[in-house]
Structures are given as structure tokens and as C-alpha cells.
Amino acid sequence: MTPASPAASEQPLNGRTELVSGSVEAVSEDKARKVLERVDFLSKLREEVVTLPELKEKLEQHAELALDMPEWWVPGKHDYDLVMGAARHGLARMEYYVLNDIELSFKDILKRSLEGKPLANQKELDAWEAQREERHKNDIDTNGDSKNGDCKDKNGK
Numbered sequence: 001m002t003p004a005s006p007a008a009s010e011q012p013l014n015g016r017t018e019l020v021s022g023s024v025e026a027v028s029e030d031k032a033r034k035v036l037e038r039v040d041f042l043s044k045l046r047e048e049v050v051t052l053p054e055l056k057e058k059l060e061q062h063a064e065l066a067l068d069m070p071e072w073w074v075p076g077k078h079d080y081d082l083v084m085g086a087a088r089h090g091l092a093r094m095e096y097y098v099l100n101d102i103e104l105s106f107k108d109i110l111k112r113s114l115e116g117k118p119l120a121n122q123k124e125l126d127a128w129e130a131q132r133e134e135r136h137k138n139d140i141d142t143n144g145d146s147k148n149g150d151c152k153d154k155n156g157k
Contacts, residue, residue, distance in 0.1 A: 042090060050087045056080045061135065072109055072119040074128050081105050 027035075049055070060076030069075075085098035085106070099106045112119050 038091065045083065046087045049083060072121065074124045076128065077105060077124065
């Protein structure tokens with residue numbers, strides 16, 4: 001890309017034309033592609049994912065713990081808040097904007113951290129684990145077959 005010509009940087013203002021000082025910097029193709037990918041990602045997140053009916057329930061039902069998540073992470077709950085925070089605030093400075101969003105649960109983690117309290121909410125983690133075990137039990141149908149095709153006896157073995 002080349003800097004914009006003076007004619008290209010003229011902006012109409014109240015029926016007259018004024019020159020805008022400065023030049024347009026060239027952007028590498030790689031950087032431009034990354035920006036477009038980020039814009040596309042955020043557009044899909046905002047237009048297709050956040051608008052899904054029952055998104056919160058689906059995330060709570062299917063989210064699993066991962067080894068690389070913090071100890072306080074409650075699957076489903078924090079996954080949903082992260083999606084909503086990214087859709088609302090974008091990806092830049094998420095540690096600031098998402099943590100300080102009063103509608104998201106991360107503010108509670110931040111508050112506990114500032115108060116020197118344990119970050120993990122053990123009651124929520126225990127409730128999630130109980131729901132997970134219940135979902136696992138419900139995966140076995142009345143014939144003793146699991147939904148993934150493994151045959152199980154009455155004792156679940």
C-alpha cells in the first residue's frame with residue numbers, strides 16, 4: 001500500500017473541502033489478514049453464538065473442566081460469561097473490561113482476590129460436579145446401553 005495522495009485525504013466539511021494532515025501507513029498483508037480474522041470472529045460471536053437460544057443452558061450442560069483452567073473456574077458459568085464478555089467488550093484488554101463488568105461473575109473472583117479470600121467457590125464447584133454426575137447417570141438409557149454405544153449392565157459396569 002502507498003500513502004494516500006493529497007486528493008484522497010481531502011474530506012468534505014460543511015460544503016467545503018479541507019485537507020487532513022497525516023499519512024496512511026502501509027499494513028502488511030499478514031497483519032491485515034489477522035485483523036480481518038478477528039473482526040470475522042467477533043462478528044460471528046455477536047451475531048451467531050450469543051443469539052443462540054438457551055446458550056447458557058447448553059454451555060452449562062456440555063462444559064467440562066480442563067487442566068489449564070484456573071482452580072476457581074466453574075464450567076458452564078464462566079464459559080458463558082467469557083463468551084458474553086468477549087462479545088460485549090471485544091478481545092483487547094479483556095483482563096480489564098471483562099473483570100470489571102458488573103453483569104459478569106468475574107467481578108466476584110476479583111473481589112475475593114482483593115479481599116484475600118480463596119478464589120474458588122467450593123459450593124458452586126460441588127454443585128457443578130453433582131450436576132455432571134447426574135448427567136453421566138442420565139446418559140445410560142433404560143436398556144443398560146450408554147448413549148455412546150458401550151453396553152453396561154444394571155450396575156453401570
